[in-house]
Amino acid sequence: EPEVTQTPSHQVTQMGQEVILRCVPISNHLYFYWYRQILGQKVEFLVSFYNNEISEKSEIFDDQFSVERPDGSNFTLKIRSTKLEDSAMYFCASSGSWPYKTWENTIYFGEGSWLTVV
């Protein structure tokens, strides 16, 4: 079964450092997303990406964050100048078609990358 893969599974970084979280979405999918889940809290939308540009972003996704699709397979989330409150599980996800047209299988999530900022 196709899957979204994420690396690293866990990263510990010092406050102020930059981190890059990597994702390989399902190969024929067109839409890519990053979500965040702080421990004990709900899953929060960060950003969606389509056709090599950001299509939607939340208030959380400020100038500290950026996304990129550097080649045909990877989708990355960069977090600059990390803060303690950035510690969370970051989920990458992908979907095949525009959600509000015909689609069957919804959004597929990766296993997540645990980021711990110390």
Added chain:
Amino acid sequence: EDKVVQSPLSLVVHEGDTVTLNCSYEVTNFRSLLWYKQEKKAPTFLFMLTSSGIEKKSGRLSSILDKKELFSILNITATQTGDSAVYLCAVILNTGNQFYFGTGTSLTVIP
């Protein structure tokens, strides 16, 4: 502000019990409601509901949507310890492609 609320926040039951999880929403331009099961890491898809009153069923799990009263329920019958997880409800709108998640219901099934 759009909102998705789940109840109860947590639930502990014995194996064999039946549970009902609730999700209510206050959003504009509602498109669909989805249920996910989150165990250790990534949420896994359970159901997508778009039309009111049509029950979706998969084994011991079933779900239904009421678009008039703006809520959905997820039922699990004959619960097993493997059903222990956080169950997430999410709503997607017609006007965008992001999913709004509720806080989840943590279900613990004890033998």
